Amino acid sequence: MSKGKDSTTNRSVMYISSVIIVLFVIFGMFLPKEMGKVANDTFAFLTTDFGWLYLLSVAFFVVFIFGIAFSRFGNIKLGKDDDKPEFSNFQWFSMLFGGGMGIGLVFWSVAEPMMHYLTPPMGKGATPESMRTAMRIVFFHWGIHPWVIFAIAGLALAYFQFRKDLPFLISSAFYPLLGDRIYGPIGKAIDILAVFATVFGVATSLGLGSSQIATGMQYIWGIQATPTTISIVIAVMTVLFTLATISGLHKAMQFAANIKVWLSIGFMVFIFLFGGMVLILNNFTDTLGAYLQNFVQQTLWMGNIDWLKGWTVFYWAWWIAWAPFVGQFVARVSKGRTIRQFILAVTLLPSGFSMIWLSIYGGAAFNLDKLANGAIQAAVKTEYTTAFFALLKQLPLYSITAPLAILLIIASFIGAANSATYVLAMLTSNGDMDPGKNLRSFWGIIQGAFTIILILVGGGTAVLSILQTVSIVAAFPFMLIMIAMCFSIYKALAQEKPLG
Template structure:
């Protein structure tokens, strides 16, 4: 076990303590987490808002800066994966289950309970999609882009380990190899565990909701335990095949199924209405992006609660997911330039996410507003399936969706075990099966504990708390990047300067 780092053993001990706490006293864990969530949302909401906006602005700066031509690798390195496969991996790791879980449920929730004004109105419909674009758009992908860029740059160009701590070498120098570096990497590990565990919990709930809706299988905690158990076995088997097989093939399958479902919903539903709605609301999103991204509403307590429960939670979720998604994106992005990388990671997925939510959320809003259905009255995990009832080919849509949720579930967990393995084996690009299997079990147990101790609320707490120290690390990563980029540009100019 020489390839296993101290970060592995420290993280495993803390994870076991957390899981044991949840098993022995889930009610106590749940109450502690509720108090903690309230504290962070009340006291540090402004911090998450400003942080997300900073990372977005920083990503834009990198696109137009003189650093854009710097390659994430040696000057003669070429990309390992084709662009289509690369994009498929981005979506499977970064947004998979969430697109299906929230595709209908978030826009329709905002439609009946908007951040401003009265629900159920045309204005509420526009706000619903605008704020959904905000939560899943440029800010989210900017966070991923920044951390992935730093990890890829230091791993492939500077030949440092693929660890969060290694990206801070320009600041701490050799001290990153001691307690400071270990602390940073442990923080990243736990942000990954909680961020991914929350998504796995949501996936299990939606699979259960779909099975209940179609086959009458009880929608209970026990059923969700069985689902997590089955999927855990599947993603551990997938993880053992390595990134070139399991994750790659599943990612391409996910993309194919997602495209099929997308076009079925678009063309079976109110196509023209949805396309018009997307065009209008996406333009409003771009126009109002600065004010929406910084909105807190301190003078309106009822609006502040909405911002805390949705926008601030999302910023924390993306930050918590950033070590996982960022490490994975970095791993598959060798050979790209800084400009190509940031453009691809920031813009293309954000636009595709907006189109996805416009089609699914817009279709649901159309039925509730124009035909008096009650999609908004369903639970978060069943709203999608209730919307399918309003469309032709309902059974086909449901079955394909359940398959896609399951494969997204497997791919996300598979990718997470790979990333956690990298973080706890000195940045190894091929962590051994024992390490990945161990993290697979920990992820599954953490998801179960969060579900048992408070469901979505407990998941939100774990995400918000773990994201706080990680945000500080991300700020330092930005500083390190700029410092080394400037150094590289100066060295390049010095080499090009003719000798007199």
């Protein structure tokens, strides 16, 4: 295979993608209503006519990735045959667990179960049955399916980089189909679409995170959470993570990561102990059984199209948009592992962690809501972004835990944005695993500006809608790329002689 042709001189991906995204930002600044209309029209078209394709595609990804894991290809190394893992099992598992903790999990951990409980996709709301349905749906959205999507992107990046010495780019996964054309216009187009998917997916997370910070400050201290306030939060966060990126403050970023991990663990233990341990454990056991029993049916269920547009299709698009980003992370830490080890660890460990997290938060929310005569569901009905804080208000030490919750969201925000900045810089520098500081700072500023534009376009009452819209629109072409990627991966593996 050819190795890194034009790897240092060709910056077309950076120039083309950055120009288009900057133009998009300018368009949103000066013509926000027009941009909103175009985005919403595209959203309506894709979800109405192609919602089924998102569901079928992810179902195909599930069958494909586990088929590869348990086939004769499972023993192939992600690296040379004599490569050893770079990290111990404990370190590797810890990093995969860490990859499962992000803004989205903090944002939706209370809000989503309560929203499905009140307005389920089938049956009557606010009943014991709708509570069980709500938790099963949450497991479905945050369980194995998203990590299957990430595993495909990660498998492609790790296999073609570590075993075939190709650039650390999405386009490299298409070498078996395209050959040296991955270095030409077709390959560049694939990488540009990966950049778009990453920018839109991260913007969705940053928008949700900043909204939660702003509404949290309103809930705790009475500071009004207007679109302007949310934009200021994003701007401040952008300055922080961009300065950290260009200053090389690795200790500061590691400190933020440590805060996120320890606060996440602390909140889980605290809520588990004081939120109703027995109910949480019962809830986890019952929901896990229902999730496994309904796995196939839920994967392909289209019984409520309008509900699917706002939830499952949005989530699948969001995860697809995050695939280049999270795929890069899981690939980087998995060199030397076999394909079977990689797939099983990446799909099962973080999803298992997410289910435990959601059981604790969701179970405690239902328990405490009942004890507080509907206080949490009332908060969700008023402003769903305050759900986490409404839960904490029902627990001891609220004056301490509420500001710590803001700190957790900020740490998750900064960690995700910093990592995404690094990945975008890498994607636009031909897979350079140590991209320049100027490029990193550029993408940091672009991410912040892009997210602010989306918030301002969406307005105070439609932030979720605009974020759902851009995720689904951006992920659609990349979803098609991922389907083709699966066939390319299979073609390359079919030419291998498995170890063992």
